[in-house]
Amino acid sequence: MGIYGALSSAVTGLRAQAHALENISGNIANSQTTGYKRIETDFLDLIPDAPIKRQVPGAVLAQSRGTNNIQGDIKTVSNETFIALNSNGFFVVEPKVGQSDGNSVFAGTNFYTRRGDFEIDKDGMLVNGAGYYLKGLPIDTTTGNISGSVPEVIKLSNAFLPAQVTNRINYQSNLPQLPKTTAYNATVYNSELINAADYAGYSGASTSASMTGAALTGANAATTVFTVGDTVSLTVNGTAVKFEFTNGGAAAAGNQAIDVVTGAPTITATLASIQASLRSAGGPAASTAVVDINGGNLRINLGTDYHAQFTVTGGTGTTLAALGLTAAATSSAPTRPSIGTVAASDDALFKSNSVAGGAITVYASNGAPANVQMRWAKVDSAASGGKDTWNLFYMSDSAATGSSPMWTNAGQTYTFGADGSLVAPGVASTTLSNLSVNGVSIGDVELKHQTNGVSQFADVNGTVNVSTLNQNGYGAGEFVSVAINDSGRVVATYSNGERIDMAQVVTAQFNAINQLKRMDGGVFSASSESGEAILDLSGQGILGGALEASNTDISDEFTKLIVTQQAYAAGTRIVTAADKMLQEALNMIR
Known part of the structure; x- marks a missing residue:
């Protein structure tokens, strides 16, 4: 081989350094590209077959090496649909190949990217700056659970959110052992209790x-x-x-x-x-x-x-x-009938015999709101020889007059033991049957307390302490905005204040992450060397309102540029030296 071998090796060296220069150039050019992963250059020496003592370094081969496993800096942005990944995963995306009858047509192939600058396009789909559409799984808006298992392009609707009727009120509270109602007088026996005989329709009944x-x-x-x-x-x-x-x-x-x-x-x-x-x-x-x-x-x-x-x-x-x-x-046993309804004429009396228990707005099936005001009245006590017993009332008609019912008993008796907890089996929930407030018909509503959700512990203020009060209904709302949260949920916000999970962003993991094939727009496709994508539906690692920058380090690239330039120059010197040696060899025959 000799001089020719040296010349050939020098040429491969020049080719290798030129390849490295190309990678460096591309890295620097994409130093500001969102989610870009720089390409490193590896050099592989090619050793010709020869006896051990006659072996020479031989030629060199340059090959590219991905850095998909190296994360770029993550920066916070104001756009709520921009997302980044704090993991080695990828967003699953798909390109649009055209339109048919006004509908977008997609390729049907999954691609993978770290570029998370997604925005809503005219069709309500999330597309990034390179033109790739985000894929995920739809969410059942009723249950909040993911439906399906095959990722599809996420498409949002700006239609009105239909009203949802209230069928559950979550309510937990502590009732005072001694309710200090307006009528309460420490010197008057049982003045903290409501007396049915004082009310219209129940006079003389007790x-x-x-x-x-x-x-x-x-x-x-x-x-x-x-x-x-x-x-x-x-x-x-x-x-x-x-x-x-x-x-x-x-x-x-x-x-x-x-x-x-x-x-x-x-x-x-x-x-x-x-x-x-x-x-x-x-x-x-x-x-x-x-x-x-x-x-x-x-x-x-x-x-x-x-x-x-x-x-x-x-x-x-x-x-x-x-x-x-x-x-x-x-003597005969005393009787004390339960007050089913309180007439409007007894409103002031009732308020003086009861304590406020909170209020909440519920919704009918057509979205009509109704304000449910609740009050607790103690109807019996252990101090007077009975059991600590309460009834819950709600205002059913605030405009009632005269003998018309204004307050309605919820129909559940709450009896407490000496330890302040409900007597077994307790009241985990009760039903407000045919709930109607001010003419707005809601229907049956479950009043859910959970286990030990209602208690009776001493309270120096003598008032009801409400710890939980919410419901599951809402009125109709107009689409306002969309955001992707840190769990990867695509959340739509409506004018009624509701935030509804619409879709779950899917991410993909690979066993050989650096063996993915690069494509235009910062996307990758699976290859035989990378293995198939392992889909993750948990949203782990997703950061909302953030973007991943390029993992290119300019100063490092410039350092490599200097080394590459000098190596290339050295290679040209080898070619020059080999040329002179060949020239000398040719001159021997002159």
Whole structure:
């Protein structure tokens, strides 16, 4: 080989450096191209076959090497449809090859790019600066779940967003153990509770614990019934009261003295004295007790207390028999009907007996809004011998007048234990049947509390603390804008404030990322060396409102340019030297 071999090697060197120069030139030219991946040059030495001691370096071959695995700088931009990838993945895109009947026609082949400067074109599709259209998977706007598995060109619609009727209200709150309503008075027993008997349509419906005795004539002398020295004992909600009938004297310690001789009192007057003593000594449940003659018979009841019972626990037989009472007899059970609706005429009273529970706007099937105002009313309490029980009301007709219903009971009883949680099995949800507010018909709406979503813990303010209150309906809206978020979701925003996920951007990974074939516009196609694309539907690594810059480093390219230039110059010197040596060899025969 000799001189000719050296000349040949020098020429391959010149070719290799020229190839390197071409790559450097392209890298510098694309230093500002979005998502561009520079091309490095690798040199491969070609060794001719020869004995070991006769081997020579031989020629050189230049080949290109991709840097697809090297990320360029990511910069933030104001355009919400621009996206970048903080991973080794690629966006899946497709070129448009024409139009048919006004519709875009696509090639049907997937290409891959890091160029994420996507904008909406006239047809509502996302296309980048190189003319490639972004692909993804559609999302079911009802469930929010991805539908399908084959990526398709994302196409957005600027049509009105249809209204969605509200069928669920998520509501969680803590109710105060002691609601400090407007009517609440710390010195008045059960003043924190709502009393059905005070409301139109329920007047007289509530019944307190009561007991009926013998027929009595109120004008007769007390001594015809009550015997001096006899006793009668009542126990009201755990508080014992023992009446002792006297002749102007004092009663035994702990007894209530009832004088049935001095002044010759009548039976009616004596019953009034018993009533006064019962109210003062019988505890809170007896504070409004009544002891009188009703319909000709003895009557004992607890007045306006609709929670406690009382029992005849003892007494002297003579007086008990005359009163028609029997020791160990128990009064009738109190009843307390639920208030189904509150008339407009009782609106002020109702608000004074309840606490605000929040308000939310819901939507009918045609998008008509309706404001649901909620109030909580405590209907029973453990302190009065019952259980801590609440009812929820909502305003069904704010324009109602007179006896027309203004507030409606939700129809669910909330009963709490001593620990402040709902008594098993609890109330995870309830249904507002045929919900209608101010003439706007919504239909059945699930009021969802989740497990332990409604509690009753002590609150010094005595108010309802609402922690969750939202609903799933909305009115019709006009398309306003679109953005791609950091999860790769294409989100459309509408004039009604709704943000609807329309599509999921698909990314692709490759096992041999640097073996992809380059094409115009910063796109790549899969090759046999790269392997098939591995699609990712999670949106991992996607950054919204960002762009990836070229990974070209100008200073590094200039350094390589100097080295390449000097190597090329050195190669030309080899050619010159070989030429001179050949010239000398030819001159030997002259």
